[in-house]
Structure formats: C-alpha cells, structure tokens
Amino acid sequence: MKAVITGWGHTPFGKLEASFEEMIHSVAREALADAGITGADVDAVWLGNFNAGMVPDGFAASMILGADEGLRFKPATRLENACASGSAALYAAMDAIASGRINVALVIGAEKMTAVDGAAVTRALGAASYQKEEAGLSFPEIFANFANAYAEKWGDPTEAMAHIAAKNHAAAVHNPLAQLRKPLELDFCRYVSEKNPIIAAPLKKTDCSLVSDGAAALVLADEETALTMRRAVGFRGTAHVQDFLPVSKRDILRFEGATRAWQQALAQAGVTLDDLSFVETHDCFTIAELLEYEAMGLTKEGDGARAIKEGWTQKDGKLPVNVSGGLKAKGHPIGATGVSMHVLSAMQLVGEAPEGMQLKDARLGGIFNMGGSAVANYVSVLERIK
Amino acid sequence: MKAVITGWGHTPFGKLEASFEEMIHSVAREALADAGITGADVDAVWLGNFNAGMVPDGFAASMILGADEGLRFKPATRLENACASGSAALYAAMDAIASGRINVALVIGAEKMTAVDGAAVTRALGAASYQKEEAGLSFPEIFANFANAYAEKWGDPTEAMAHIAAKNHAAAVHNPLAQLRKPLELDFCRYVSEKNPIIAAPLKKTDCSLVSDGAAALVLADEETALTMRRAVGFRGTAHVQDFLPVSKRDILRFEGATRAWQQALAQAGVTLDDLSFVETHDCFTIAELLEYEAMGLTKEGDGARAIKEGWTQKDGKLPVNVSGGLKAKGHPIGATGVSMHVLSAMQLVGEAPEGMQLKDARLGGIFNMGGSAVANYVSVLERIK
Numbered sequence A, B: 001m002k003a004v005i006t007g008w009g010h011t012p013f014g015k016l017e018a019s020f021e022e023m024i025h026s027v028a029r030e031a032l033a034d035a036g037i038t039g040a041d042v043d044a045v046w047l048g049n050f051n052a053g054m055v056p057d058g059f060a061a062s063m064i065l066g067a068d069e070g071l072r073f074k075p076a077t078r079l080e081n082a083c084a085s086g087s088a089a090l091y092a093a094m095d096a097i098a099s100g101r102i103n104v105a106l107v108i109g110a111e112k113m114t115a116v117d118g119a120a121v122t123r124a125l126g127a128a129s130y131q132k133e134e135a136g137l138s139f140p141e142i143f144a145n146f147a148n149a150y151a152e153k154w155g156d157p158t159e160a161m162a163h164i165a166a167k168n169h170a171a172a173v174h175n176p177l178a179q180l181r182k183p184l185e186l187d188f189c190r191y192v193s194e195k196n197p198i199i200a201a202p203l204k205k206t207d208c209s210l211v212s213d214g215a216a217a218l219v220l221a222d223e224e225t226a227l228t229m230r231r232a233v234g235f236r237g238t239a240h241v242q243d244f245l246p247v248s249k250r251d252i253l254r255f256e257g258a259t260r261a262w263q264q265a266l267a268q269a270g271v272t273l274d275d276l277s278f279v280e281t282h283d284c285f286t287i288a289e290l291l292e293y294e295a296m297g298l299t300k301e302g303d304g305a306r307a308i309k310e311g312w313t314q315k316d317g318k319l320p321v322n323v324s325g326g327l328k329a330k331g332h333p334i335g336a337t338g339v340s341m342h343v344l345s346a347m348q349l350v351g352e353a354p355e356g357m358q359l360k361d362a363r364l365g366g367i368f369n370m371g372g373s374a375v376a377n378y379v380s381v382l383e384r385i386k
Helices: A020-035 A061-067 A085-098 A118-126 A139-154 A158-172 A186-190 A256-269 A286-295 A304-309 A326-330 A334-349 B020-035 B061-067 B085-098 B118-126 B139-154 B158-172 B186-190 B256-269 B286-296 B304-309 B326-330 B334-350
Strands: A003-010 A044-048 A076-080 A104-111 A198-200 A214-222 A233-242 A278-281 A364-371 A376-384 B003-010 B044-048 B076-080 B104-111 B198-200 B214-222 B233-242 B278-281 B364-371 B376-384
Touching (some): A003 A020, A085 A334, A085 B085, A158 A186, A158 A286, A158 A326, A214 A334, A233 B076, A278 A334, B076 B085, B085 B214, B085 B334, B085 B364, B118 B139, B139 B158, B139 B286, B158 B304, B256 B286, B278 B334
Parallel strands (some): B044 B076
C-alpha cells in the first residue's frame, strides 16, 4: 500500500526562541491536528536531523514522543543524510507503510542552528564532506569550486546566479514561513558590496542559503486510510540515488546523482518535466540551483543560465522553481529542509499555499532535496489524490 | 516479502588501527563475499552509527559505496538510535525489502571510539541522554541510579552483577572477535580493587562495557532470493518499541519498553521464552543484563538474580545469555552492536560460531538491543530457514 501525505505542520524558519525539542513538539502537534488525529493513531515516528554538534541532543528521535502521551512506546528512529536528512526520514516512513507494517506515520525534520556561533555552524556543516580530502574546506568553498569549474568550461555563471538569488528573494516575500522576506534587487545580488561581501569567490552572501532554526512535519497514511481523511497528496514517483562522498571521485561539472534521481522519479511517475506545475529544488547555493536546472533536464549542460535569464523558472514561467523562496530565502534548517519542501509542495497541490505564493492549477509538483554536493539525492513527484 | 539474512562480516572489536572508513569497507567486502554477491547485486545500503563527535565524519552513509564500485548510485542512508543504531539500520532495511521496493540490502553498523580521548567518549555518550534534566550525568551514573533504586526496592544486586560479569568474561574467551578474551574470576568482579575500581557506585569497572572500535555487516535478501543462496536466517519475530527519553518520565525499576518489545516479538514469532536456544542481550552494564532478565520474562520482577545465581543463563543453562561475551567482554562499538548481535546469532543458528562458543542444536535465537537506558528497544527472534 502506497504512503500518502494527509497532514502537516511547519514552524516559521529563522532565528527562533524555541529550543530544538520545543520546535519538534510544536510541529508534531500541529501536524496531528491538521490530519485530524492524535498520537494514539500514529503507528511510528521518524526524525530527520543532522546535528553534528549544533545541539547537545545526540539521541533525539524519542523527543517526538513527548509531544503527545499517546505516542509513548511507538517506534521512533532518527535518520541522517546531511542536508537531505528530512527526506531520508520521509522515505524510511514510506517504506514502513508500503511494507504493510504500519498504517500511519509522523515524520519530522528539525534543526536548531543558532544555539551555537557561526564558527561552530561552519564546523558542523563541514562534517558533511569527505574529511580525508576535504577537511577544513567550508561548504561555500566547495560550491565555489563548482562555480569556478563551471566558469572555466561553460562561461561565467555569476550573472545567472544573481538572477536566481533575486528570484528566490522576491518569492519569499509571499511566504510567511520564510526567514528573509525582503526583496533583494538584482543589482544588489549582482555586485559585491559592504552588505553583499564575497563569502568564497565567486560566491557572495546573496549566493548562499541561510543559517536557520526550524522544523516541519508530515503525517503519512496508507492510501486506503488517507482517502478517508480530509485531503491526500500522493507520491507519483520517488527516487533516492546516492553518490560517492569524495568530490575527487565525481564530475565537478554536473550533479550526476541528481540527474539519475530525476530520471528515475519521472519515469516512475510516467511524466516528463514538462508535466510538472512547479519544482522545489535544493538551492543551498545559487550555483546549485543552476546545476540542478541542468540535472533535471530543463536545459542541456552548460545552458542552465537560459532557464533563469529567459524567465522559465520565475513564478509565471513555464516551470516555476522555488516559489517558496527556496533555501536561499525561506531558510535552510538542515534536517527540516526535505520535510519542508514536501509540506510546501503539498500545500500548493491542495490550494492551501499562502496568498501570493499559491500557483494556479498546480497539479504535479517536483521536489529535489540533496545532502552534500549532490551526494544524497532525493526526488519526489507529488500529486493531489483527494 | 520478508527480509532474510544471507551473509555477514565482522571486524574484531577493540582498539583497532583501521579508520572508521576502513572498518566500513572491510566488513562491507567481507559480507558481500560471504553472501556470494558483489556491490552490483545490492539495491541499497544502510549505516548504523552514533558518532556524536567521536569521528569527524558527520555524513557517513556514502562511505559504504566506496567499498565496491558497483555500489555507486545505490541509495545509502544513516540511522541513529544511540546504542541501538545498528538495529535501527537493520530494521529500516527490512522495511525496504518487505515493501517490495528492493530485494537485496547491505546493512553496516560501525563505530570508531578510540580516535578521541576518554573524556570525549564520555561526552559523546552523554549526548544520548535527556540534556534538559540529565546533562552532565555520565551513562555509568545513570545506570548506577538504576542499580541503587533496585537495591532499595529488591535488595543489593551487586553480587548478581558480579556473576554476570564473570559469566560474560568467561564466554568471550571463546570468541575470537571479542575485545577482552581474558577470564575474570568471580571474586575479581565482586570486589573493589586497584584494578577494579568504582566507576559510579555501585558500578565497578567490571560492571561496565568497553570502549571499542568495530564494525559488522549483514546482507539481507527477500525470502525468495535468499532461498537460492547458500544459507538463510529468517526473522520469526521483530519488535521496536521506543520509550520517553527523560528518565524522570519512566519507572527506574524496570525496562518497560524492553518488556513490551519482548512480548511483541515473541507473540509475533508464536513462541515463548522457553523455546529460545539462546539470547544475546544488551549488557552495556551488568545491572542492565539483570533488569533485562526480568524484562524478557525469565524471572519475575526483583528476582533476576536467580537466573544468574542458579546458572540458568550460563552457556550450559536453560537459556544461555551472551555466549558471545556480550557488550561487557566482546566490546561495544555503539553503532556496530545491534548488527554484531544479529551476526553472532546467525552464526550460532547455522552452526558457524567459533569453536567453544558454538551451542549445540541452536534453533531459535533472541536478540535485545537497546539505545539509552531502555529508550530504544529492539527485539528480534531469529531462526535458520536454509
């Protein structure tokens, strides 16, 4: 029996007062209420969380049980796949439902990043790269390497990257859950300035996603159960492709794992990219969104700039990308991101996205969530089934 | 289709030269060879690993892919459930097979604990308790509290604990994979001495499991595929029960989650404890093994000492417990332990356990792996099916 999304919860993203545990409890309760059930109706729970030292809670799955007395003694498990930890949790829950072992799952993605200082965050995120060869390199530096290699082979991508940043910042204005709801003009994103310094050349501050706290939750049920509930969003296609960890063992000019994941998920869904109403994609850096245009097959290799410069991925374009504001402006609480992408896409498909963010006639949504630099690659194709 | 064990690998446990990644590669290759397959035959891989700062590798699932070129692009996921991280990985893989999504899985549990100093290990393990109320308490202190509460309600358990320590040390002599293969006399375990100091009263050094490096691996296949392979060990019953994280919300006198997990797994298997040929149980501390006798239903509450003092759980007793040496003497590389328990039990059931450790006519084996102080509770009942 296939797993289906029947309810959700989502904190605002940003620097939050709430503790890691409080965020988890808050979205758990919100999602249960949204699905019209209580903890006693849930068969098992999953937590997506990266951590790596950002909070002292190294064994956090059970925290979910504290949200509702009815959850006591239910199986609880934590999944980690770097920035795709949320999708990892979701996909594990889908397997459990598909196996027939359980009927109703609660999946939470959460990350508290602002409890430690910036250096500690950089160190924690750095733990997601291959230490033997990449220790000491920050993630902005790793993605800067991608941008520089791209420039050498295909020409300077920074103008396209500025357009992507401006697009995503403009979109977040309409997302009340987003961390940065201020439109940033194209020229601001384009030029180095005091307020937009170089982080790792050629990446400027506007090319990098944010340090965020946040949590998101999904209630899943088997299809039969889901169809008795208020609304249901199904997975028409899913794929998880993992690539080698060392950058040295991969082609720095493309996200090969992402390409394969998109191909597999679209084939399983029996659709092409043209059939999608929108895509939420993993823009941890603007160069990532550019490479992802190519990985998803929107343009051929080296031609990703066309998709943004010709307006294809704008909200009114042929394939709106990151109308939520993306990681760039919505925020990127590591473990929450994959779950958040599914929540916001489900909202679009049932017509419950915030005003200004809601797309007309959204029928099929694509999601790409990745861990590391296209090491963990998850693609979901969602559609409303009730 | 049910998941079945068809092959395995296991490093010796102890202070090893091998890095975290090298251990993972070594057991991956060993298990593939043991199952008579290569990486290309594997559909997906899972890693059980706690980490919490003991190695800098915060995103380790992909490391498995490095063991065999044929594993590239296969889904890889890390699971964490403290000291039950290995079982968490195994159970996720079983769901994926049972769902029909995949046929062959490679599951690895691994931990490198000796790359950092003792204080860092204590800090890392401390991350597995509820920080808001238990921060600063070490795990020996938490289990010492269990022992002290037990003494107050049921009488001093330390004599029984010494018997358990001596039993498990004696057993490890026959396990070439064990970390400590020296028999420790009952009197040595019984009394405080220079070589057996108090760690957290009343726990002495001989009451505590070891700091270990190690990895273990399992190849799983769906039953139909497994039956075409050389040998197959099936799961007759499985259960995962998770309890609240804060000790303050649980009964310190018993492992309630463990009791429920045993009841569920035995019911699913359609057997009673009397039907089991042996049990591998989670003796992170000797008081834990004592409480687990009661949780599994071997004795009534407060009466666990009988099981050890009357020899029931000795190798020649009515229910041999931890003939591998247990965490106590085999070693306890956190993420590896759950997988190791399944490997050693499978060996027993197919008659491939090391000489001196092999039981006669082992038909059904019970396994209890826990995370925290009975927070994560996994019980498997294994039987040979080919």
